[in-house]
Amino acid sequence: MIPASFEYHRPGSVDEVVSLLAELGEEGRVLAGGHSLIPMMKLRLAEPAHLIDLTGVEGLRGIAEVEGAIHIGAMTTQAEIIKSDALAERCPILREAAELIADPQVRALGTIGGNAANGDPGNDIPAVMMAVDAAYVLRGSDGERTVAARDFYQGPFETALAVGEFLTAIRIPAPPAGQGQAYCKLKRKVGDYAIAATAVTLAVDGGVCGQAAVALTNVGITPLYAEAASTALVGTAVDAAAVEAAVEAAVAITDPAADLRGPVEYRRHAAGVMTRRAIETALARAKGG
Amino acid sequence: MAKTDIKLTVNGQEAAGSVEPRTLLIHFLREQLGLTGSHIGCETSHCGACTVDLNGKSVKSCTVFAVQADGGEVLTVEGLAQGGELHPLQAAFAEDHGLQCGFCTPGMLVRAHRLLQENPDPSDAEVRVGISGNLCRCTGYQNIVKAIRNAAQAMREKEAAQ
Numbered sequence: 001m002i003p004a005s006f007e008y009h010r011p012g013s014v015d016e017v018v019s020l021l022a023e024l025g026e027e028g029r030v031l032a033g034g035h036s037l038i039p040m041m042k043l044r045l046a047e048p049a050h051l052i053d054l055t056g057v058e059g060l061r062g063i064a065e066v067e068g069a070i071h072i073g074a075m076t077t078q079a080e081i082i083k084s085d086a087l088a089e090r091c092p093i094l095r096e097a098a099e100l101i102a103d104p105q106v107r108a109l110g111t112i113g114g115n116a117a118n119g120d121p122g123n124d125i126p127a128v129m130m131a132v133d134a135a136y137v138l139r140g141s142d143g144e145r146t147v148a149a150r151d152f153y154q155g156p157f158e159t160a161l162a163v164g165e166f167l168t169a170i171r172i173p174a175p176p177a178g179q180g181q182a183y184c185k186l187k188r189k190v191g192d193y194a195i196a197a198t199a200v201t202l203a204v205d206g207g208v209c210g211q212a213a214v215a216l217t218n219v220g221i222t223p224l225y226a227e228a229a230s231t232a233l234v235g236t237a238v239d240a241a242a243v244e245a246a247v248e249a250a251v252a253i254t255d256p257a258a259d260l261r262g263p264v265e266y267r268r269h270a271a272g273v274m275t276r277r278a279i280e281t282a283l284a285r286a287k288g289g
Numbered sequence: 290m291a292k293t294d295i296k297l298t299v300n301g302q303e304a305a306g307s308v309e310p311r312t313l314l315i316h317f318l319r320e321q322l323g324l325t326g327s328h329i330g331c332e333t334s335h336c337g338a339c340t341v342d343l344n345g346k347s348v349k350s351c352t353v354f355a356v357q358a359d360g361g362e363v364l365t366v367e368g369l370a371q372g373g374e375l376h377p378l379q380a381a382f383a384e385d386h387g388l389q390c391g392f393c394t395p396g397m398l399v400r401a402h403r404l405l406q407e408n409p410d411p412s413d414a415e416v417r418v419g420i421s422g423n424l425c426r427c428t429g430y431q432n433i434v435k436a437i438r439n440a441a442q443a444m445r446e447k448e449a450a451q
Contacts, residue, residue, distance in 0.1 A: 004311070
């Protein structure tokens with residue numbers, strides 16, 4: 001399988017990318033790690049006339065702590081996310097999720113920005129970013145703007161990215177003290193998308209949940225931020241009744257497709273199981289377990 | 290479509306060619322350089338038969354354009370044996386019967402080579418995670434894991450002796 005013909009560009013700076021995108025309009029597409037885009041091009045699900053390779057663009061890689069917040073360059077690979085002990089210390093859900101994405105070869109090139117911006121509901125990073133309340137930094141010819149991960153996804157492969165814009169970085173606010181995080185993913189085999197997966201962050205203080213966020217992967221046409229499920233946990237002791245209420249609220253917003261991963265009823269049930277496990281795991285971690 | 294000239298180092302030798310941007314690295318290696326050791330399996334970045342080393346990372350060369358590898362360093366299975374002598378991984382795969390049909394073997398060997406650079410003494414579990422992007426439909430993996438661990442030991446002993 002060989003993709004359709006295209007013209008290849010290898011800019012060296014963000015400004016060059018912006019002017020190429022402005023010039024090429026809908027014909028131009030950025031290439032990050034390529035592990036979603038190239039297979040799509042082979043299948044003719046994507047036929048960009050121009051590919052703008054971000055590999056050589058300065059300033060798009062790396063993990064930094066800025067005034068407590070975590071800044072991650074869009075071209076940082078999943079392998080680099082897994083390797084960073086500092087990141088695993090500050091925001092452990094990122095390593096946990098990245099280890100569940102694809103396989104070592106794919107993670108060597110696949111990037112966090114590509115996974116976030118691709119807009120495939122099967123990608124794992126979006127739900128994680130919703131759970132940690134990340135903001136995406138977008139650059140276009142009108143300059144820079146940020147969009148919350150929770151507001152970014154509009155439909156299958158449809159995002160808040162406008163023509164001429166691309167994702168340069170992800171900013172994660174400092175996780176509050178006492179926060180536990182967990183990503184639980186059910187999949188058929190290494191390299192597969194989730195049958196269902198859930199990302200949870202929650203913080204407890206004096207036995208009471210002060211913050212909670214629940215988000216779901218691959219059980220709808222977009223990644224889903226489960227607001228009602230999150231609210232169901234806040235102010236409770238995260239006891240059995242609260243967990244059950246949150247699980248019910250999360251399952252209620254799922255609308256998975258019946259496919260090779262299973263029928264609708266099974267996938268919705270699996271979303272509930274993953275949500276319960278992620279809440280219980282995050283709670284145990286919040287309590288220092 | 291206009292062709293682009295690329296230049297890279299493959300198995301320690303300079304290699305140059307003229308490619309369409311859409312030419313995949315696996316096709317450049319096999320068809321232009323004649324290095325047919327790396328295999329084309331699934332073509333969808335699942336099976337790992339096309340695994341090569343690019344700039345010190347294991348990658349699936351069916352999902353990298355040759356133009357992306359311009360200026361880079363590539364190692365294929367043809368680059369493992371040195372001076373007519375099998376690489377310890379190749380010797381261990383032969384000794385431990387780490388293959389049956391052999392189709393996945395070039396990818397397994399090159400992936401295992403990188404894995405042992407990163408972790409010279411992996412456990413069984415670490416080997417299994419390390420080769421989780423390489424599918425074998427014959428062996429059941431037991432002898433592949435054994436061969437990689439035995440090769441790791443041989444390489445450590447060789448290193449210690451030097």
